[in-house]
Amino acid sequence: xxxxxxxxxxxxxxxxxxxxxxxxxxxxxxxxxxxxxxxxxxxxxxxxxxxxxxxxxxxxxxxxxxxxxxxxxxxxxxxxxxxxxxxxxxxxxxxxxxxxxxxxxxxxxxx
Numbered sequence: 806x807x808x809x810x811x812x813x814x815x816x817x818x819x820x821x822x823x824x825x826x827x828x829x830x831x832x833x834x835x836x837x838x839x840x841x842x843x844x845x846x847x848x849x850x851x852x853x854x855x856x857x858x859x860x861x862x863x864x865x866x867x868x869x870x871x872x873x874x875x876x877x878x879x880x881x882x883x884x885x886x887x888x889x890x891x892x893x894x895x896x897x898x899x900x901x902x903x904x905x906x907x908x909x910x911x912x913x914x915x916x
Contacts, residue, residue, distance in 0.1 A: 814902040831843070831849070
């Protein structure tokens with residue numbers, strides 16, 4: 806997508822397997838999140854980003870994902886426009902991740 810940084814599923818897998826700090830944020834709804842996530846992801850529905858964007862870490866690479874990559878691209882653009890932080894969009898979203906043969910897990914239950 807124009808104007809944002811993107812990564813494909815294989816690139817994200819390499820990034821997660823390396824020593825690099827990655828903050829993985831799922832911008833889907835809570836219902837979608839409960840169906841399966843990329844391990845280690847945090848739920849932050851897209852509509853909550855304006856409220857929570859100042860809580861995001863400044864010293865870690867942020868990668869947003871959603872179902873197909875459209876909402877997460879919006880999250881990347883919003884964050885860049887409002888904070889200057891350049892997050893990375895997972896091109897193809899969790900569908901692309903799964904179709905590439907990578908694991909999707911059930912999220913841990915909230916306490």
